[in-house]
Amino acid sequence: MQTTKLSPESILPLTCSRAGTCCFGKAVMLNPWELLNLSIEKKSTPKEFRDLYCDFGGIQLRFDGKKDKKGQKACSQYNDSIGCSVHQGRPLACRLYPLGRQIQFDTAHYIYEGDKFPCLTDCSEVLKLPKLSVSEYLKGQKTTPFEKAQDAYLVVMQNIADIAFELLLDSGLAASGETRTLAAWRTLSTDTPDILAKKIGKEWINCLMIPAITEEINNPISFAQKHNDLLELKAQETFGALKTDQELHEASVLIMAVALHLSRGLGADTKGIAEHWIEIAKSHGAQE
Structure with a gap:
């Protein structure tokens, strides 16, 4: 799939509308430190969190919640009334979305898939919200x-x-x-x-x-x-x-x-x- 490369100064409609559409039908991968953070936010042990909410030994969050209009299942941590129930401990994939991250020659590059900004498909209302630079978005998402x-x-x-x-x-x-x-x-x-x-x-x-x-x-x-x-x-x-x-x-x-x-x-x-x-x-x- 074609990808669009971004610079830290790229301005995009990255202010989230909190519609929750990105919490359905995704594949959210985890490293061990992210799994630990999720368990802390859930007030459980890493083993308890993994066994209840992850697949394949813990490398992927389970998406087994209610379905949306497209038939896509929600993330196991999604709650209708509050959205993400572990928001403070959410992994990098969630913090970056809809952006991706690539490492080339020890330098991080930010991208999104396709030639059109992904959020506009399901959350066109973001066009009415303030736009952010990539660096501003990353800072707000506390990705470091x-x-x-x-x-x-x-x-x-x-x-x-x-x-x-x-x-x-x-x-x-x-x-x-x-x-x-x-x-x-x-x-x-x-x-x-x-x-x-x-x-x-x-x-x-x-x-x-x-x-x-x-x-x-x-x-x-x-x-x-x-x-x-x-x-x-x-x-x-x-x-x-x-x-x-x-x-x-x-x-x-x-x-x-x-x-x-x-x-x-x-x-x-x-x-x-x-x-x-x-x-x-x-x-x-x-x-x-």
């Missing part, structure tokens, strides 16, 4: 900590994938001439989220989406770094004594599945990322 969380978890995602690379390339597995591991990585990238979550299993899903961290919850960068340390420690404890090629293969596939599942929660191009990683592995001697 949520953008920091998103960027920090992109680093975590790469670090998890690096463990899969080590299990394949540094263990002698790739040197043995085996070809199954990269083929399995490619399959993971096209698995549906529910299948991928099942392949990962509850233990690793819990470690990925509801880490046992009680400190730094107000600092998304520190939170993600602590989470990264927990994931690396779990990998070391789980995979540190592997000996056979079969064990190394299974471990590399499992931890790559964790990295790709997180990529979906970050709204990344999971298939494209997997292909990029496969090519890197092949350039270092892995075979397919």
